[in-house]
Amino acid sequence: MNETGGTGGTDEGAARTALFEEHRPHLRAVAYRMLGSVSEADDALQDAWLRYDRTDTATVANLGGWLTTVVSRVCLNLLRDRAARREEPLQPVGPDGASGPGRLPDPLLRREGVVDPEQEVMLADSVGLALMVVMESLSPAERVAFVLHDLFAVPFEEIAPLIEKTSAATRQLASRARRKVQAQPAPDRDLGRQRLAVDAFFAASRTGDLEALVAVLDPDVVLRSDGGAGLARHTVVLTGAATVAGQAVLWGRLSPFARPALVNGAAGAVVIGANGRALSIMAFTVVDGAITAIDVIADPERLAAFDLSAFRD
Template identity: 55%
Template sequence: MSSASTDTLAERFEESRGHLRAVAYRMLGSIGEAEDAVQETWLRLQRTDTSTIENLGGWLTTVTGRICLDALRSRKSRAEEPLDTHVPDPLIASPDTPDPEQQALQADSVGLALLIVLDSLAPAERLAFVLHDMFAVPFDDIAPIVERTPAATRQLASRARRRVQGAPAPETDIARQRVVVEAFLSAAREGDFERLVAVLDPDILLRADGGATGVSRLLQGAHAVASGAIMFQRMTPQNIRFVVVNGTIGLLSLPDGRATSLMAFTITNDRVTELNVVADEERLAALGF
């Protein structure tokens, strides 16, 4: 391949990088693994006779999907982590002046609550749903990746869709979300149990991921979560920062200038329906916080 054609191919690949990263992030829930999958797609493209590729964008998408499917299957076979307490990598931005790259990531992000539902799917179901429902890839193109007929692939996506549709539809207005979170913080700081319960959905789920060396836990129900919210009494305006996490409101705890935890709130009908916490300091540092 000539230098000129290589340069042209690289330019066309770069035009698709953001899209491929979005596909890989939805498939893997990991920023680092998503970047690795996109890089592997580029390496495979370089080894491929591009004259045989009719639709480069479609080819790149399906190859990225195949790489992610292999990664998910490998992850499942190793049973790397207990999925009940694992929180996918968050995409974090300032609610006021996010940089252009963060704005683009947030605009194309999905909520952590949805990513957690995707984590519960079988790898082939996740691939079929992500590629078809989120990126409009035809079932005829997905079927060879999962080694099924188009009709069977359609059933995979249908099963996944039923699981996803069971998730709550969150509030999308950041300002309205912030009002609810401020009420949550105020009640927690003052130790007002009844006010705290009132701002929580009766079936709220709290998932805290402390990483390999931290404490992970899963709590369900307003009273259980409110009882465990005493730790928020120590969160003063000086050591927390409001952030946007995958398009929804969140809180970054910075007691000594270093991030110690990130809380991502899912809010529906002015109540907190899900609270996902990343309390792994090493992981937060690796994400740049």
């Protein structure tokens, strides 16, 4: 973000920039949870900065609240644009084997044992990738109401004007979104337990042990693989332990190239081939020791946008 103080002199501009930077981690967390896209979240912050830089905020009593509203309005417009383009989350495959349109949210990656303070802010409340997928199914107004109220404790009275609803209607939207989110089982919080399940998955995939794979998968496990528009035949959603285990066996040759990673704070993997080329990012949701969801990004264009240098040593 190339902020330069556009209001007042150099000292005043530097002070305003510093104030914005104080709120930046919070604002980026809001934008990421609303949009599920790191690049769009950063674009939303840039738009918010431009609005802030053009506005005299000397009389704004709560600058953090004002900036949150500005960022939320930018995000709401982006979500409405998506809805108009009919961008949807990945849908289960039909009887003909075809899957619906859509894409997985951007994952946040880091190596296990590495601390990233800004990422910790973005991932507070354990916003795993599977939860982000559920949030992709919400309407723009539902998502804004849920994120602002449930994740950031913004009162309904302040959210209502933003989405052009009454406070009562805003409360109902958040409640509807909450029911969809809470319908998902709560994932294990113990990272060690998660890693045991993920390691067992890769070990069974590597040897082609279907029985061991089915044992580590929840009976209703869902596999979402986003191969990108150019690989539509590889962009699918599969459900059921037997079906997902069969697919995992086909991927078994890639198991030796899986590098442990934290994906949205949970045990996952980055798969990097012998030639150093990124092949996929895999996020796992583990509930009661069993894998309930596997979210895979295999789109070469999306993979190229991630800095995976930490996983190549």
